[in-house]
Amino acid sequence: MKIIVCVKQVPSSNEVRLDPVRKTIIRDSSEAVINPFDVTAAEAAVQIREKLGGTVTALSMGIPASERLLRDEIARGADNAVLLTDRAFAGADTLATSYTLSKAIEDLGGADLILCGKMATDGDTAQIGPELASWLNLPCVTDVSALLEVTEKQIICRRNTDAGAETVNVSLPAVLTIVKNLTTPRLPSIEGIRRSLKADLKILDAKGLGADPARIGLDGSPTQVIRTFPQQEKGEAVPFEKSEAASEVKKLWEEL
Template sequence: MHVVVCVKAVPGSTEVKMDPKTNTIVRDGGQAVINPFDASALETALRIKDAAAEPADVRVSVLSMGIPATADLLRDCIARGADDGLLLSDRAFAGADTLATTYALSRGIEALGGADLILCGKMAVDGDTAQIGPELAGTFEWPCATDVVEVRGLEPMCTCVRANIDRGVASLAVPLPAVLTVSKDIADLRMPSIAGIMAAETVSIEVLDAKRSASDARRIGLSGSPTQVVRSFVPDRADGAVTVPGDAAEQACALAQLIEGMSL
C-alpha cells in the first residue's frame, strides 16, 4: 500500500500581514510552515500505517511543489514518520494556478511510482481554493471524498470514511485508488521521534526539476495556468466601522434603534 501525502509550504499564519501603503502581502522573515491541513493529512497517513497488520508494507511518501527550502519541511515530515519525500522545484513551476499545480503534482506521483491513496488537506490556508484534491482525482479518474473527518478503515480495495457534506455528514465507502482531502480537526500531527530525527538526517529528499519530472513545459507554471490574478486589494470594510458611543445602556439603546430600522 502506497500513501502519498501532498504538503504545501505556506507562510506562518502570523506573518500574513498586509502593507497598508502598497497593498501587498508582507512576508517578513519568510518563515514557511507546513499547511496545517496537510499536517493533519500526514497524521492520518501515519495512523493508517500504524494500524496496518504489517506497518512496513505501508509506504508513506510526502510530495510538494515549492522552492528548494521546502525540502526542510519534507525532512521534518520524515522525522515524524513519513518514509520518503519528493520535491518538485524549478522556476518553470512558479506562478501555477490549481490546474498547473495539479499537473505538476501528478507528474510527481508518477515519479513516486504511483499511489493507492492520495491524501491532501481540505485546503491551503493561503490560496485556499480547496481545488487541488478534486482536480488530482479527476486527472487520474479516481474517486474522491472531500472534507473527510474520520478514516474508519482501510482495506486493499476500499476505504471507509466519514466526510462533511452539505447539511450533514456522510459515511462513504470509497474504492481505491482514491483521493481524500481531510479536515483540519481529523488528527493532530505527532512530534518527531528520536529514530525519526535520525532517519531524517540521513535521508536524501529527491528533488526533481521540470525536465526530470518529464513535465510538459506548456502545462506548468504561469504559462500552463488558465487563470490569472489581475488585481488584488485589501477589502474596503477594514477600519470603516462606525463607533457606537456611551455606556452599555446607551449603546444598547442606539443598537436597538439601528436593528429595528433594518427590516430583518
C-alpha cells in the same frame, strides 16, 4: 499500502506577503510552515501505514527551502519525500499545480492512497485534491472528517457535507482530502529527527518530471489574478453596547 501525501508550504499566519507584479504569494520566508491540514493528513497516512504496513511519501511542489518542511514530515513518520522545485513551476494556479503533482505521482509509479489537506490556508481554494483525482482518473472523497475502516482494498469514511455529514465507501486507489481535526498530529521523535537529517530527498525539476512546459507555472495557468490588495485598517473596534446601533435599538425597545 503505498501512500502519497501532498504537503504544501504556506506562510505563517502573520506573514502573508504578495508580489505586487505577479499577484502571487511570496514564498521565500524562513517563517513558512506546512499547511496545518497537510500535517493532519500526513499523520493519518502514518497511522494507516502503522496498521497495514507499506510506505508514506510526502510530496511537495515548492521553493528549494521547502526541503526543511519535508524533512520535518520525515521526522514525524513519513518514510521519504519528493520535492518538485523549478522556477518554471512558479505562479501556478490550481490546474497547473495539480497537473504537476499528478506527473510526480505517475513518476513514482502511482499509489494506493493519495491524501491531501482539505484546503491550503493561503490559496484556500480546496481544488487541488479533486483536480488531482481528475488528472489521475481516480475517485475522490473531499472533506473527510473520520476514517472508520481502512483495508488494502477500500476505505469507509465520514465526510462533511453542506447538509451535515455522510458515510462513504470508496474503493482504492483513491484521493481523499482531510479536515484539520481528523486526528492529532504527533511531534517529531528523536529517532525521526535523526532519520530526517540523513534522508535522501528526491528532488525533481520540470525536465526531470517530463512535464509539458505549456501546462506548468504561470504560463500554464488559465487563472490570472487581476488585483490583490492588503486588508484596510478599519480603526478601533467599538463595543456593541457603546455603538450608535445599540442606542438606536435601546430607543426602539423603550418606545414599544
